[in-house]
Amino acid sequence: MPKAIIVGAGINGLATAWGLTRRGWTVTVLEAGPLPNPRAASFDLHRLIRAQYGDDLGVAHRIGAAYAAWDTLWADLGATHLIRRGTLGLSREPGDFTDRSRAAFVANGAGEELAPEEVAARFPLFPTEGVRFGLYDPAGGMLLADRILRDLIRWLGAHGATLRALSPVTAVNRATGEVTFPGGREGGDVTILSAGVGLPALAPDLAGALAPYRATILYCNPAPEEAALWETAPCWTDLGGVHEELWGIAPAPGLPLKIGNGVLTGPGDPATQRLATHADVAATLAAYRGRIRGAERITPLDLAVNFYLMAPDGRFVVARDGRTVLLSADSGHGFKFGALTGLDLAAALDGGDFAAGAARITGAGVVAAA
Numbered sequence: 150m151p152k153a154i155i156v157g158a159g160i161n162g163l164a165t166a167w168g169l170t171r172r173g174w175t176v177t178v179l180e181a182g183p184l185p186n187p188r189a190a191s192f193d194l195h196r197l198i199r200a201q202y203g204d205d206l207g208v209a210h211r212i213g214a215a216y217a218a219w220d221t222l223w224a225d226l227g228a229t230h231l232i233r234r235g236t237l238g239l240s241r242e243p244g245d246f247t248d249r250s251r252a253a254f255v256a257n258g259a260g261e262e263l264a265p266e267e268v269a270a271r272f273p274l275f276p277t278e279g280v281r282f283g284l285y286d287p288a289g290g291m292l293l294a295d296r297i298l299r300d301l302i303r304w305l306g307a308h309g310a311t312l313r314a315l316s317p318v319t320a321v322n323r324a325t326g327e328v329t330f331p332g333g334r335e336g337g338d339v340t341i342l343s344a345g346v347g348l349p350a351l352a353p354d355l356a357g358a359l360a361p362y363r364a365t366i367l368y369c370n371p372a373p374e375e376a377a378l379w380e381t382a383p384c385w386t387d388l389g390g391v392h393e394e395l396w397g398i399a400p401a402p403g404l405p406l407k408i409g410n411g412v413l414t415g416p417g418d419p420a421t422q423r424l425a426t427h428a429d430v431a432a433t434l435a436a437y438r439g440r441i442r443g444a445e446r447i448t449p450l451d452l453a454v455n456f457y458l459m460a461p462d463g464r465f466v467v468a469r470d471g472r473t474v475l476l477s478a479d480s481g482h483g484f485k486f487g488a489l490t491g492l493d494l495a496a497a498l499d500g501g502d503f504a505a506g507a508a509r510i511t512g513a514g515v516v517a518a519a
């Protein structure tokens with residue numbers, strides 16, 4: 150049986166381990182922290198999955214396949230960790246995210262285009278003053294990220310994979326695939342470096358191109374006056390405006406409202422900038438005034454700071470060097486593709502065409518229709 154070493158137990162490492170284990174490979178996962186690691190980009194209550202994708206044709210066309218890959222995972226896990234609340238995007242200006250999403254969204258038949266009055270009637274939590282149109286993806290919603298990681302870890306353990314927590318890899322021989330970690334060395338047919346913001350330290354030649362980005366998330370209680378409306382509210386990808394990047398996840402049973410403000414996201418240092426600031430909280434709450442009903446009455450509960458690894462143009466990176474594969478399907482939007490990335494990479498490594506598999510994962514070669 151071929152053997153794989155996987156460095157990093159975020160969604161991309163675990164899903165690749167799942168894909169290879171399903172194909173009969175012997176798999177060892179080495180994780181620097183605990184399993185799962187709360188510091189991983191993948192670790193949170195939830196992550197958005199949505200078809201609104203700006204004008205990034207690289208991966209927008211893969212959303213349908215991404216939903217199908219999650220269905221394959223749910224069948225293996227015996228549990229579904231996706232709450233399909235739908236995702237709503239609003240356009241207020243030409244060139245904003247929802248406006249840039251429109252062409253691919255419509256071409257892919259991803260959902261409904263809504264006039265402002267339809268948005269107001271169906272989604273009354275979102276004020277429509279200045280709204281040009283909305284895009285609604287009924288299949289979108291929240292992937293329950295921490296539950297997915299825990300269940301993948303459980304599934305891998307039950308299917309013969311070796312999982313090593315507290316095993317930071319300190320050196321990699323890319324030609325042989327051998328890795329060094331405290332107390333051991335291990336090699337196999339393929340070594341996959343899926344270490345998130347830890348990747349540049351293991352692959353210094355990529356350090357110039359890949360940068361850690363700091364992102365904040367505010368968990369909240371909505372005001373009691375709006376609680377009933379929130380019970381069926383969608384998640385949102387963008388509420389319009391070229392200088393605004395408001396996205397968020399509606400509350401669900403046992404899960405708080407989560408609001409994000411992308412304009413606060415930027416390069417940062419995971420070693421020194423993990424603490425939340427009052428300025429982050431105030432800026433996020435202020436940005437939502439007039440964008441969601443009752444924003445001024447929201448009660449902040451907690452602010453989470455996390456880091457993802459940004460590649461040029463927000464793309465994904467898959468490269469092979471000797472027996473080693475470098476994988477960064479991240480750039481702040483990689484979770485939703487996690488199951489698909491794992492299945493595609495496993496197929497490419499298991500007798501498939503690696504270059505074609507890498508091109509599928511990164512979306513390389515997709516061009517706009519004339």
Ligand SMILES: Cc1cc2nc3c(=O)[nH]c(=O)nc-3n(C[C@H](O)[C@H](O)[C@H](O)COP(=O)(O)OP(=O)(O)OC[C@H]3O[C@@H](n4cnc5c(N)ncnc54)[C@H](O)[C@@H]3O)c2cc1C
Binds near residue numbers: 190316346456478486
């Ligand atoms: C705040 C925030 C919000 C986001 N929202 C969304 C969203 O709504 N939808 C979406 O699709 N995506 C979203 N993303 C992006 C998504 O979370 C990431 O693209 C994805 O989780 C990356 O997974 P990964 O496995 O590549 O990396 P990670 O999850 O970071 O996993 C890497 C793992 O490698 C380990 N590691 C590091 N170095 C070593 C080493 N030397 N040895 C061993 N192990 C090591 C780390 O401890 C970690 O566990 C968001 C990201 C953030 C931070």
